[in-house]
Amino acid sequence: MEKVIETSHAIAEAVRLAKPDVIPIYPVTPQTHIAERLADFVADGLLKAEMITVESEHSAISAAIGASAAGSRVFTATASQGLALMHEVLFIASGLRLPVVMAIANRALSAPINIWCDHSDSIAERDSGWIQLYCESAQEAYDSVLFAYRIAENRDVLLPTMVCVDGFSLSHVYERVLLDNDEKVRKYVGKYRPLFKLDARKPVTMGPIGYPNSFMEFKEQQEQAMKMAINVMRVEERNFKKHFKRDFYGLIETYNLANARYAIIAMGSVCGTIKHVLKQSRLKDIGLIKLRSFRPLPKEALKKAFEGLKAIAVIDRAVSFGNGGVLWNEIKALSCLPVHSFIAGLGGRDITPRHIMKAFDVMQKEKENEKRIWLK
Amino acid sequence: MIEVKCVGRGGQGAVTFAQLLSVGAFYEGYYVQAMPMFGVERRGAPSMSFTRISKKPILIRSQIYEPDYVVVLDSGLLCVKGMLSGLKQKGVVLANARKEQSISVKGVKSCFIDATSIALKEFGKDIVNTAMLGAFAAYTKLVSLKNLYKAVDERFRNEDMRKKNKRMIKLTYEKCLEKI
Structure with missing residues (x-):
């Protein structure tokens, strides 16, 4: 059934069908609508989950870890300072290999205080060992939450996963979403069967000290799990298509790239605006590479997409101060082509077709010199 | 593609205007x-929504x-700089105002409806978004009353709220039709 709903509500709807046992959550703009809708579901008896209204995000993620370790399926959501407050605990979720799924309504970090969208909150958690998926539309957000449980809980992966949507510019947008039949969705997500859990009848120890003689092995396994996640995602994409009889998105999505000599790379809702500009301008020479999975970074898929290109432009909604765009740095490490860097949309600054055209222009004109431009 | 900007003041329902309009049009x-x-x-504080x-x-x-x-949900905003900027040449301003404010929207096709009076009478509050939705529907014929009612039913759980909002839509719709 198709309905026009808010992206936050589409996420909550997907969570309702994934049936988490425990939802420890703390409200923070612009994630609040997700938490509110889940609270409605629990109050109305539509979702039988234990909702824990904790006193901070640090506690939210700690409770999520405890519940997940006890064998529960868990969901939480946060943004901005809330995610930053979770920072030290995020590594524990990934180190313990607990498949927590968390939605992020991307928002800038203070100061100056700002409630609007950029990616600096989730990008700052790049190295926390969480899978990170970025969404363009409400439909993609809904689908990605379901997909995230399939990936996170896969025994070859067992990694916590963030589903990121741009705060306000996607989280608060109302648009068409195809909501599948409840039973069909539940069948797709399936039940969580933990490999190990904290159980007094069959005791195990989780999170003991890792001495220098074993710590590296744990970390190496996390890196291997991330690599496995790429393969598992590929398989799950096919499963999704087969199960729902509609397209899924891939680790990367390309648009207008077949005959292009130039490509623009971006993550999140701005990809829609780029597609719009490409469609309106009928530029055959430029294509879009939408990066959906930032961690793990699908290097092989990206390198394949770069074949035949003359230059690349990267749009970043986050900065690594002292070394420019974060995504730009990562793409630069993958390609010998000129890679131009565009910082855009920080703190909710609107990214308009004019900005996109400017990036196109620079990329086509500047043959040698790599440009670093702030699109304001 | 039709693009609609709704401007109002926090609490007047500019955001809900966009939501209801989008659901109705869907x-x-x-x-x-x-x-x-x-x-x-x-x-x-001035607030804005886009549909x-x-x-x-x-x-x-x-x-x-x-x-x-x-x-425009509050005619006082008509004199705020930039509120009407970028309006297409054939664009139209639909404003909630007691009387014609021809000076502030010179050279622009405009339609004024006293939605505040209707809202105060029907609702007891100066929340005019649904009233202006009726005006928009009458003026543009983009969305029928039936589908706007459907959007209202989806948005509000409370039966009294549903009834009052539908009535406001209907009243301004009819009043606006007379004007056009």
Whole structure:
């Protein structure tokens, strides 16, 4: 059934069908609508989950870890300072290999205080060992939450996963979403069967000290799990298509790239605006590479997409101060082509077709010199 | 694609205007996108929302800079700089005002409806978004009353709220039809 709903509500709807046992959550703009809708579901008896209204995000993620370790399926959501407050605990979720799924309504970090969208909150958690998926539309957000449980809980992966949507510019947008039949969705997500859990009848120890003689092995396994996640995602994409009889998105999505000599790379809702500009301008020479999975970074898929290109432009909604765009740095490490860097949309600054055209222009004109431009 | 900018003051319902309009237009068979522009979330501060209505899927996600319609929930905002900027040449301003304010919208096709009086009478509060929705429907014929009612039913759980909002839509719709 198709309905026009808010992206936050589409996420909550997907969570309702994934049936988490425990939802420890703390409200923070612009994630609040997700938490509110889940609270409605629990109050109305539509979702039988234990909702824990904790006193901070640090506690939210700690409770999520405890519940997940006890064998529960868990969901939480946060943004901005809330995610930053979770920072030290995020590594524990990934180190313990607990498949927590968390939605992020991307928002800038203070100061100056700002409630609007950029990616600096989730990008700052790049190295926390969480899978990170970025969404363009409400439909993609809904689908990605379901997909995230399939990936996170896969025994070859067992990694916590963030589903990121741009705060306000996607989280608060109302648009068409195809909501599948409840039973069909539940069948797709399936039940969580933990490999190990904290159980007094069959005791195990989780999170003991890792001495220098074993710590590296744990970390190496996390890196291997991330690599496995790429393969598992590929398989799950096919499963999704087969199960729902509609397209899924891939680790990367390309648009207008077949005959292009130039490509623009971006993550999140701005990809829609780029597609719009490409469609309106009928530029055959430029294509879009939408990066959906930032961690793990699908290097092989990206390198394949770069074949035949003359230059690349990267749009970043986050900065690594002292070394420019974060995504730009990562793409630069993958390609010998000129890679131009565009910082855009920080703190909710609107990214308009004019900005996109400017990036196109620079990329086509500047043959040698790599440009670093702030699109304001 | 039709692009609608709705401006109001915090508490008047500019964001809900976009939401209801998009749901109503969806039931007409259109692709839609409703997007709020949250400023400081305070009653009385200017707030804004954007709605896109199209026969084809909508890809663009930036704000609306060249609207086909500007719906003004508080006529005091007409003199705020930039409220009507970018309005298309054939664009129309639909404003809630007691009397014609021809000076502030010189050279622009405009329609004034006293939605505040209707809202105060029916609702007891100066929340005029649904009243202006009726005016928009009458003026543009983009969305039927039936589908706006459907949107109201989806949005509000409370039966009394549903009834009052539908009545406000109907009253301004009819009043506006007389004017056109």
